Amino acid sequence: MRFVPLKSAEQLDLQALHRVRSRLVTQRTAVINQIRGFLLERGLPVRQGAAALRLALPQILSAPKDNLSPRVIQLIQDLAEDWRHLDRRVASMTKEINELADQDPHCRRLMSAPGVGPIISSAMVAAIGTGDAFHKGRDFAAWLGLVPKQISTGDRTILGRISRRGNRYLRTLFIQGARAVLLQRQSWPRHGFGAWLEAASKRLHSNVLVVALAAKLARMAWSMLAKGRDYDANLLGRTA
Structure with missing residues (x-):
């Protein structure tokens, strides 16, 4: 059994900020989808994406059609006002999280890794502290649900989809x-795993590659947090 370590007051505050921000983002997505649904029901499709709908x-509202x-x-109009209000709330929460992440040495250390910003680093520190509850990075990746399920029978081991257990x-x-990280192909070489990404991108489906890279980033982040060091591409091969 893996027991949850006690969290400090700072960790609890940071975790509360993340939970509120996540709820606000979910509510904003629901409002956007509802606006898009009302327009689509009346024959006014809008290209996918919040930016397209915002434009x-x-x-649409200034020159309404006959079917509106x-x-x-x-x-x-009321939903659009709700959307603007949620945008302000999310921006305010994000700013506060970014400020706390900049002040925390563990968060700053994590942000030196590729693909890890203030949101990920602060959420990780709020969830596991310094990572003392895990013996190695693979244990942390398994706790996140980023490892494949194993279906073993006799001498055969079949790897299935990721378990999706743990901290969603x-x-x-x-x-x-x-x-x-995958969107910035030109930056792959300097991260230290460019050769691995190039080879993996040729044999793996894009979604499988994303999950494999996420698991690698999680293991790297735990190693940096537990061993108290910044990201170093030269040490990548020796991370747990």
Whole structure:
């Protein structure tokens, strides 16, 4: 059994900020989807993405079509105001988290790794502290649910999908960080695992590659946190 270590008051405060921010982001996504759904029901499709909807909405509301009733226009205007309010709340929470991350030495150490910013670093520190509950980076990756399920029978070991057990929020953040790294192909060589990424990108599906990179980033982050050192591409091969 893996027992949860006691969290400090600072960790609890940071974790509370992340939980509130996550809830606000979920609510904002729900509002955006509802606006898009109302428009689509009335034959007004909008390209995917919050930015596209933000650009198209003023024009739609200023020159309403015949299939948009005054009541629906008012509803969409109210939802747009909710959207702006949630944007301000999310921006305020993000700013506060970034400031706390800049002040914390563990967060600053983690942010030296590729794909790890203030949100991921502060969420990780809030969740595991210095990582003393884990013996190695693979244990941390397994706790996040980033390792494949093993289906063993006789002398055969079959690896399935990732377990998706553990901290869902932190797992999602690491996957988003991995996607950000993959989008910047020109920066792969200086990270120390450019050759691995080049080879893996040729034989793995893009989604499988994202999860594999997220697991690697999680193991690297634990090693940096537990051993108290900044990211060094030369030490990558010796991380747990």
